[in-house]
Structure formats: structure tokens, C-alpha cells
Amino acid sequence: MTRPGFPQAIQLMHRVVLHRRWVRLATIGLVAWGALVAASAAQAAVxxxxxxxxxxxxxxxxxxxxxxxxxxxxxxxxxxxxxxxxxxxxxxxxxxxxxxxxxxxxxxxxxxxxxxxxxxxxxxxxxxxxxxxxxxxxxxxxxxxxxxxxxxxxxxxxxxxxxxxxxxxxxxxxxxxxxxxxRMHALRSRYGKQRPVSVFYEVAMDPLITISGSSMIGAAIRLCGGANIYEDAPTAAPHIGIESLIARNPDAIVSAQPADDDKSWQRAWQQWPTLDAVARDHFVTVPRGAMSRPTVRMAEATTRLCQGLERVRRDSPNADTPDQARPSSHDAS
Missing domain, CATH: 3.40.50.1980 (Nitrogenase molybdenum iron protein domain)
Structure with missing residues (x-):
């Protein structure tokens, strides 16, 4: 068999090197293309x-x-x-x-x-x-x-x-x-097992409207260790009579207002001084926008609610909790 001459050997080696480079580049290209396809697929369908x-x-x-x-x-x-x-x-x-x-x-x-x-x-x-x-x-x-x-x-x-x-x-x-x-878990851990505070949540004053336990606000009250006195109302936002409210006599009255320092809403309640919440100035104001919408700002509003109910709790440590105001078994998560 005739061996290739020196020039032919050099050419053969050159071809081998070029082939190997081509294979390497092709492999890299295939890997990159595959990654691009995978990324595109991830972005393509959501x-x-x-x-x-x-x-x-x-x-x-x-x-x-x-x-x-x-x-x-x-x-x-x-x-x-x-x-x-x-x-x-x-x-x-x-x-x-x-x-x-x-x-x-x-x-x-x-x-x-x-x-x-x-x-x-x-x-x-x-x-x-x-x-x-x-x-x-x-x-x-x-x-x-x-x-x-x-x-x-x-x-x-x-x-x-x-x-x-x-x-x-x-x-x-x-x-x-x-x-x-x-944040919500932290609030529940801190306040959820405290002594219950009976709560009336004012949605509107005239006519008098509150909320039941089925609402997001109801969940916030439970999380704070509150006991909504209309927890089991058959509708989400029941209209109630003042006689019913006086009979249930809540520890605290809560209302959502646009301004934190707005206490004008509290004046209307002074016509019923026999209510414990009125007599003891147990009014709690929460931010309206944050409390009324199911967004992450509920954490801010619920924090304010928990702090307000804690103030009421400390101000009346020996108060008894009426049977109708005891916490519901609803999950506050």
C-alpha cells in the first residue's frame, strides 16, 4: 500500500481538524437551539x-x-x-x-x-x-x-x-x-386566641347595615379574636334594628372610614349611651379602601383592627362574653 506523501498527510489532518470543529460547533448550536426552544415554549403557553x-x-x-x-x-x-x-x-x-x-x-x-x-x-x-x-x-x-x-x-x-x-x-x-x-399568619398567632371581644361592624348608619361572618371582613374579625354579634346572619350584609343591636350589646363598634383620624361617625352613636361600646368609647376605625377590597392591603387593615380590639380587650379585662358573641367555628384563613 502506498503511504500518502507529506503534503497529502497535511491536507488529511486539516480535514480531520475542520470536521471536528464543525461537529463541535454543530453540537453547541443544537444545545443552544434546544435551550431557546425550551425557553420559547415556557413563554409560549401560560x-x-x-x-x-x-x-x-x-x-x-x-x-x-x-x-x-x-x-x-x-x-x-x-x-x-x-x-x-x-x-x-x-x-x-x-x-x-x-x-x-x-x-x-x-x-x-x-x-x-x-x-x-x-x-x-x-x-x-x-x-x-x-x-x-x-x-x-x-x-x-x-x-x-x-x-x-x-x-x-x-x-x-x-x-x-x-x-x-x-x-x-x-x-x-x-x-x-x-x-x-x-403577615396574616403572624396576626392570627398573636391575636386569634385572645379573649373574644364582641363586635358590631357598621357598614352604614341609616339604614343600619352590618356584615355577617361569610364576608372577608368577618374573617378579619375572627382572625383578631373578635366575635361578630351577627356572625350567623342569613345574608352577607343584613339590615338590622337598633333594638336588636342594643339587646346584643357589643364590646366594640367598628367602622371603615376614609381618614384614620375621622371621628365624626362616632357622634351619631351617642344617642344610645346604654351601649357598652358607646359608654366606654370603644370605637375602632379601620381604613376603608384597605378593608373593603380583597387585596394585600387587607393585612394593613386587619392589623389596625386587631390593635383596636386589643385596646378594647385591655380596657375591659373582666367583661363577660355573651353566648351569642362567642367565636364561630369558621376558619379565619
């Missing part, structure tokens, strides 16, 4: 199951979002998606940036045409608002709609996590949800 059991799936994280209730506007900001909001309803006032979002109607009178004109790839709505028909029609148009309905603190955290998943901001949403959950 989904979450809403509170009605409906599976919401988007081809990619939402870029244009319309929110049909103020608390969902706030939760979107919390989840790191405030800059994706292109439509909201009136009274969406928190945070301050929310006031600059174009409006698509009122809280209970949204405009389908205005929503569609914002070209959303995701609409978020609340199950308790009058938007069921709008939700149905939007889905009929192929627009994804996520519906929330939190009835406890865990529901707030779930909504924030779901929104983060649908918007591709999972890390931000998870941090916010976990921080909120930890």
Missing part, C-alpha cells in the same frame, strides 16, 4: 384555573389586560403587571398610577365595546359583580377572561399567583402572595 373552574390559557403571557373591578386593578399592580393594564373601571384609584388607566365603564355598567376597543389579550373580572353576560360575550369573541371570587385570605394570595402566572411575572407575584400570607 394558563391558570379561575375561581369558577374555568381554565384560562394564553398563547403567551398577557401584554394587554383589562380589569373590571377595582380590587383586581390593585392585585395586578401587586403581581407586577400594572404596566400591562390598558383598561379599568371607575373607582380604580389605588395605587395612584391606576387613576391614569383608560376607563371602560362603571363598576356595574361596563361597556363591551369599550373593552374590545382596548384590544386586550386578557380580561379579569369578579364573580360577584354584574358582568356575567359581558364575560360570556367576551369569551364568545375569543378573548380570554379570568374570574376571581376570593372569600378568605388564601383566596387573595391565589388570585395574585394566578395573575402572575398569566402575565409571566411569577416571581414577583409569589413574593407578594407569600409576604401577605405570612
Amino acid at each position: 394558563s391558570a384555573t379561575d375561581f369558577t373552574g374555568h381554565r384560562v390559557t394564553l398563547a403567551r403571557p398577557a401584554e394587554r389586560i383589562v380589569a373590571l373591578t377595582p380590587h383586581l386593578v390593585e392585585n395586578l399592580f401587586t403581581a407586577g403587571l400594572g404596566d400591562r393594564l390598558v383598561g379599568a373601571v371607575r373607582y380604580s384609584d389605588y395605587p395612584a398610577a391606576a387613576q391614569r388607566i383608560p376607563r371602560v365603564g362603571g363598576y356595574r355598567s361596563v361597556s363591551l365595546e369599550a373593552i374590545v376597543a382596548r384590544r386586550p389579550d386578557l380580561v379579569v373580572a369578579w364573580a360577584q359583580s354584574d358582568t356575567a353576560d359581558v364575560v360570556r360575550r367576551l369569551r364568545g369573541l375569543g378573548i380570554a377572561v379570568y374570574v376571581d371570587d376570593p372569600t378568605d385570605f388564601a383566596g387573595i394570595a391565589r388570585t395574585i399567583r394566578d395573575l402572575g402566572r398569566l402575565g409571566g411575572t411569577e416571581a414577583t407575584a409569589e413574593t407578594a402572595a407569600t409576604t401577605f400570607t405570612n
Whole structure:
């Protein structure tokens, strides 16, 4: 067999080196391409199951979002998606940036045409608002709609996590949800097993309206070691008579007000001085916006509520708790 000459050997070695380089580069390219495909796939499809059991799936994280209730506007900001909001309803006032979002109607009178004109790839709505028909029609148009309905603190955290998943901001949403959950657990550990304080929560004075235990506010009262005197009322916001309230004689009267130092609401109660709460000045003011919306600000409002009830508890250490005011077995989570 004839051996190759020196020039031929050099050429052969060169070809081998080039081949090996090509294989190495091709391998690196395939690995990089695979990573790119995997990353693209991760960004391509996002989904979450809403509170009605409906599976919401988007081809990619939402870029244009319309929110049909103020608390969902706030939760979107919390989840790191405030800059994706292109439509909201009136009274969406928190945070301050929310006031600059174009409006698509009122809280209970949204405009389908205005929503569609914002070209959303995701609409978020609340199950308790009058938007069921709008939700149905939007889905009929192929627009994804996520519906929330939190009835406890865990529901707030779930909504924030779901929104983060649908918007591709999972890390931000998870941090916010976990921080909120930890704050509520800390409040429960500190106040939840203290001596019960019977509570009347004033929603409105004329007519006199309160809340039952089925509401988020009811959950906050229980978490603070409070005992809602209308815990088992058959409706969420019952109208009551003053005679019924006097008979139950709560230790504390709580009301949500726009300003922390606003005590004007307390003056109306002075016409019933036989109430222990009035006689002892056991009024507790909580921030209205934070207490009335299922958002992470519930932690702030609940902290204020717990502190107020603790003041009442310390001011009347020997007070007996009426049977009807004892805590319900409802879970305050």
C-alpha cells in the first residue's frame, strides 16, 4: 500500500481538524437551539384555573389586560403587571398610577365595546359583580377572561399567583402572595386566641347595615379574636334594628372610614349611651379602601383592627362574653 506523501498527510489532518470543529460547533448550536426552544415554549403557553373552574390559557403571557373591578386593578399592580393594564373601571384609584388607566365603564355598567376597543389579550373580572353576560360575550369573541371570587385570605394570595402566572411575572407575584400570607399568619398567632371581644361592624348608619361572618371582613374579625354579634346572619350584609343591636350589646363598634383620624361617625352613636361600646368609647376605625377590597392591603387593615380590639380587650379585662358573641367555628384563613 502506498503511504500518502507529506503534503497529502497535511491536507488529511486539516480535514480531520475542520470536521471536528464543525461537529463541535454543530453540537453547541443544537444545545443552544434546544435551550431557546425550551425557553420559547415556557413563554409560549401560560394558563391558570379561575375561581369558577374555568381554565384560562394564553398563547403567551398577557401584554394587554383589562380589569373590571377595582380590587383586581390593585392585585395586578401587586403581581407586577400594572404596566400591562390598558383598561379599568371607575373607582380604580389605588395605587395612584391606576387613576391614569383608560376607563371602560362603571363598576356595574361596563361597556363591551369599550373593552374590545382596548384590544386586550386578557380580561379579569369578579364573580360577584354584574358582568356575567359581558364575560360570556367576551369569551364568545375569543378573548380570554379570568374570574376571581376570593372569600378568605388564601383566596387573595391565589388570585395574585394566578395573575402572575398569566402575565409571566411569577416571581414577583409569589413574593407578594407569600409576604401577605405570612403577615396574616403572624396576626392570627398573636391575636386569634385572645379573649373574644364582641363586635358590631357598621357598614352604614341609616339604614343600619352590618356584615355577617361569610364576608372577608368577618374573617378579619375572627382572625383578631373578635366575635361578630351577627356572625350567623342569613345574608352577607343584613339590615338590622337598633333594638336588636342594643339587646346584643357589643364590646366594640367598628367602622371603615376614609381618614384614620375621622371621628365624626362616632357622634351619631351617642344617642344610645346604654351601649357598652358607646359608654366606654370603644370605637375602632379601620381604613376603608384597605378593608373593603380583597387585596394585600387587607393585612394593613386587619392589623389596625386587631390593635383596636386589643385596646378594647385591655380596657375591659373582666367583661363577660355573651353566648351569642362567642367565636364561630369558621376558619379565619
